[in-house]
Amino acid sequence: MVREVARNRRARRDYAIEETYEAGIELRGSEVKSLRQGRVSLDEAYAKVDEGEVWLLGLHIAPYGPSGLRGHDPTRPRKLLLHKREIARLVGKVGRAGYTLIPLAIYFNERGYAKVELALGRGQTKVDKRRKIIQEEEERRAREAMKRFR
Numbered sequence: 001m002v003r004e005v006a007r008n009r010r011a012r013r014d015y016a017i018e019e020t021y022e023a024g025i026e027l028r029g030s031e032v033k034s035l036r037q038g039r040v041s042l043d044e045a046y047a048k049v050d051e052g053e054v055w056l057l058g059l060h061i062a063p064y065g066p067s068g069l070r071g072h073d074p075t076r077p078r079k080l081l082l083h084k085r086e087i088a089r090l091v092g093k094v095g096r097a098g099y100t101l102i103p104l105a106i107y108f109n110e111r112g113y114a115k116v117e118l119a120l121g122r123g124q125t126k127v128d129k130r131r132k133i134i135q136e137e138e139e140r141r142a143r144e145a146m147k148r149f150r
Contacts, residue, residue: 015121047101
């Protein structure tokens with residue numbers, strides 16, 4: 001049973017998603033406890049490939065209260081755990097102009113490990129967003145017309 005902690009709702013609207021990856025996150029104990037409480041924000045988060053490693057930047061995990069003075073830095077860079085082949089593939093694709101790595105969701109898998117759904121996406125312009133809205137509206141009208149016709 002997968003338990004979703006946070007979802008980046010704006011990501012699918014602002015980016016054209018081409019591929020998705022599942023990555024583990026290197027976390028500290030107080031970060032895991034704070035995640036389990038759902039005290040995380042993906043709004044400004046993005047991933048970056050640096051020297052053969054993938055880092056998650058801008059992710060805000062609120063400090064866990066009972067941890068006291070030995071808590072964690074809420075916005076520290078966190079290492080993502082991917083296979084070498086996946087990282088090599090990402091290096092080639094992110095190197096192209098306009099592509100970026102966006103975290104779509106953070107969740108706990110069946111085994112209780114924290115995972116990030118990472119997407120390779122290209123930023124959409126306002127025109128692209130409008131076209132998408134118009135297309136969805138036309139599809140909705142067509143479905144309604146088919147229901148009435150039956």
